[in-house]
Amino acid sequence: MYAIGISKNRDEVLIAAENLKKEGIKVELVEDPEILIDGLLNKRYEGAVRGSLSSSKLIPILRKKIGKFYRASILKNPFNNEIFILAPVGIDEISESPEIRFNEKLQIIKYSSEFLKSMEMIPKVGILSAGRLSDVGRSKKIDDSIMDAEKLLKYVKSSKYKDLEIEHKGILVEEYLKEGCNIILADDGISGNLLFRSFALVCDMEGFGAIILNSENIKYIDTSRSGSWKRYYNAVKFLKEGF
Known part of the structure; x- marks a missing residue:
């Protein structure tokens, strides 16, 4: 299962999730950045995408967990x-x-x-x-x-x-x-x-x-809140097929 963060710009994330589910890719939408990062590092998720979560809230959490x-x-x-x-x-x-x-x-x-x-x-x-x-x-x-x-x-x-x-x-x-x-x-x-x-x-x-980019090599992709649904969709597909 893959996680996508969701906050503002919800519609684009929802469209991406729906298209991924149509392809048989399991997706969970997560509103809490702490839960998203913990789920990724604890292997609850195969990979995670920031989606429309705020960078200023999520990135400090990620830095605290994995360093520079x-x-x-x-x-x-x-x-x-x-x-x-x-x-x-x-x-x-x-x-x-x-x-x-x-x-x-x-x-x-x-x-x-x-x-x-x-x-x-x-x-x-x-x-x-x-x-x-x-x-x-x-x-x-x-x-x-x-x-x-x-x-x-x-x-x-x-x-x-x-x-x-x-x-x-x-x-x-x-x-x-x-x-x-x-x-x-x-x-x-x-x-x-x-x-x-x-x-x-x-x-x-x-x-x-x-x-x-760091020594941890975690399967996380950061996305802009200004992105379209296709970018969130592409990010999950890249996690699944590109890594």
């Missing part, structure tokens, strides 16, 4: 019709400290790569920064972002991940997608969240919600 994690949206690339990971998409998931942020981005690359490999996909990473590489000198913020990305790129290429296919082309997210990059590393959680909303909620790019 990053959310990574799973979207379908319109150029090759294959899935890709966009992370981080939680607005508060990347530190403002350069040293901590560097290590957090390494963790995202590590967990994202392991996830794709578990799906028999070869990871290809595109690092985003705040401008084109030729934009150095236009502002300190842009310079710092580009230099941080270059530092990360250099480190990965000289570390135990040196065989990982990875590149940095600045702000050119469209080029990464055209080239088939399946991990898009956003500059921070705010820009990642804006990209997700632009892709999924404005341009209607097909998506499956956001997986949790």
Whole structure:
């Protein structure tokens, strides 16, 4: 049985649940975020989807139970019709400290790569920064972002991940997608969240919600309260067939 959180935007969750039940997939609708997370961790549910529950209520509970994690949206690339990971998409998931942020981005690359490999996909990473590489000198913020990305790129290429296919082309997210990059590393959680909303909620790019990246590897998918029924439906199907 799978759990879907339900609060506001109930109609879309109900439509998703009805369509899943028609396919023989057992779904339980849960209004209490504590019950949803406890049920997932205690194996009452095979997997759980946030549905329309509030992120500000559910995410602190999940962090308390499993520790630090990053959310990574799973979207379908319109150029090759294959899935890709966009992370981080939680607005508060990347530190403002350069040293901590560097290590957090390494963790995202590590967990994202392991996830794709578990799906028999070869990871290809595109690092985003705040401008084109030729934009150095236009502002300190842009310079710092580009230099941080270059530092990360250099480190990965000289570390135990040196065989990982990875590149940095600045702000050119469209080029990464055209080239088939399946991990898009956003500059921070705010820009990642804006990209997700632009892709999924404005341009209607097909998506499956956001997986949790950490060592626990739990079968949970985070979904936007602004999502349509198809996104909740896709999230459960991904838990059932994609993991």
